Amino acid sequence: MLILLKEEDKQPLYMQIYRQIRDQITAGQLPPGQRLPSTRSLSAELAVGRNTVESAYAQLAVEGYVASRPGSGHIVQKIPQLALAPRPGTAPKARPVPPPPPAAGGLLCDFQYGHLDARDFPLNLWRRLTAQALAELSPEDFSVYGSGKGDYSLRWEICQYLRRARGVQCAPDQVMLCAGTTCALGFLGQLLLPLHRHVAVEDPGYPNARDTFSKCGFAVLPVPVEKDGLDVAALYSSGARVVYTTPSHQFPTGAVMSIQKRRCLLHWARQTGGLIIEDDYDSEFRYHTRPVPSIASIQPDAQVIYMGTLSKILSPGLRASYLVLPPALVARYEQQFDDHPASVPIIEQKVLQLFLGSEQWEAHLRRACTANRKKHDLLIQCLKEALPNFTIHGENAGLHILLQAPPPLGENALISRAREQGVRVYPVSRYWMNRQRYSGDMVLLGFGSLTEQQIRQGVARLAQAWGGQ
Secondary structure, X not given: OOOOOOOOOOOOHHHHHHHHHHHHHHOOOOOOOOEOOOHHHHHHHHOOOHHHXXXXXXXXXXXXXXXXXXXXXXXXXXXXXXXXXXXXXXXXXXXXXXXXXXXXXXXXXXXXXXXXXXXXXXXXXXXXXXXXXXXXXXXXXXXXXXXOOOOHHHHHHHHHHHHHHHOOOOOHHHEEEEOOHHHHHHHXXXXXXXXXXXXXXXXXXXXXXXXXXXXXXXXXXXEEEEOOEEOHHHHHHXXXXXXXXXXXXXXXXXXXXXXXXXXXXXXXXXXXXOEEEEEXXXXXXXXXXXXOOOHHXXXXXXXXXXXXXXXXXXXXXXXXXXXXXXXXXXXXXXXXXXXXXXXXXXXXXXXXXXXXXXXXXXXXXXXXXXXXXXXXXXXXXXXXXXXXXXXEEOOOXXXXXXXXXXOOOOHXXXXXXXXXXXXXXXEOHHHOOOHHHOOOOEEEEEOOOOOHHHHHHHHHHXXXXXXXX
8 A cells, every 4th residue: 555645735644644545445446355554554654653644544434435343453445436437429417407496476586685695605615625624623623512612713713803804802712603693692691681681672673683682581672773873862761781783784774873872872881881782793795885983892891792793794504603702791601601512513613714814705705795785786776766766775785775665655565566576575564673663664675695687677677566656
């Protein structure tokens, strides 16, 4: 069995050994039943540590190329051969492709919020990084639960990213990984409930937040949203000492909290001993206005829990988000929750750590922002041309807008007429706790998953549905 190790190869030594033995097995050079050299003899032959050979053999055994038998060593297993490539001049047999799922009710365009354009996900890069992650992780990494906060290296990369992008100064010990925003909110509910009984939320606001807090046992108090964000005066009146807010791009109205109001909110926290939960869920998508500093960056020692997610900039399917806890809550976490396992799989953490630490991350951010800015600008232009009497709320940021109709069209009529034209738009009423304050004449349009052609066709159909009012 010939194995050649190359010092210039960037792959770890054990991976070089693993790949060469694997290739010899699949090529039939090592037949089924043959025993591999002992780890001691092969390590001496290759002049490497015995642990290096053991790691290579362990990987081969995990993948089924060899079997470890007591007293017999590692035995090559029979591997089913793949079909040979067709001879030149013969057409390969077409592989059956399952038909696409039928369109829901003959939809032409679905302005659903939360889905991304599949073309923006860096699949080939993700595959390469996954292979690199598997090469760098050891069997021991998979045999333990790991830190409940998540891998330290990934948390360090998140700190560097937040410092560059949002001005948030934090240490890795303050960062905790979570399997999505809802998971993060549920954890905060467990962490805060013994200390607080009420939590204020924006109205209208993110329904998963209020539902999660309610299920955790909090009394949820609605606070109105003004043109420049949360009504701080109403927050004072509520008596709450915890507030959940989306200041950079309020969901769903798109309002951006002014710097003056952000400072007022920090004054509220300092004066009342309150706690601010800042959800910065889509801060990467700022199109034609300068970003406003995050609340957590304005006063680093304030009682602010910073929340971020990769669902909007990378993939909602990965279920990866993070919390930055203030030092007082870090101490509480370590006292009561330090034995909890991480909710994000180790392989995903490693891939994300490699991604965020590479130049490809910044390149991906630029590509994603450019692509979505083009779609945003096209949507706004088409709406203004086709529906000039409608009012657009929340433009210049994020992946959705609100569209307000002139009288007498209401929400239900807007949705039903659009559906008759093969277009789906979404209600805004579900985001309100106090629906008496809702005008009842808006719909939500998300554009992250659409092509430019779909946007043009969708708006044209909406003009047909609503143009005559």
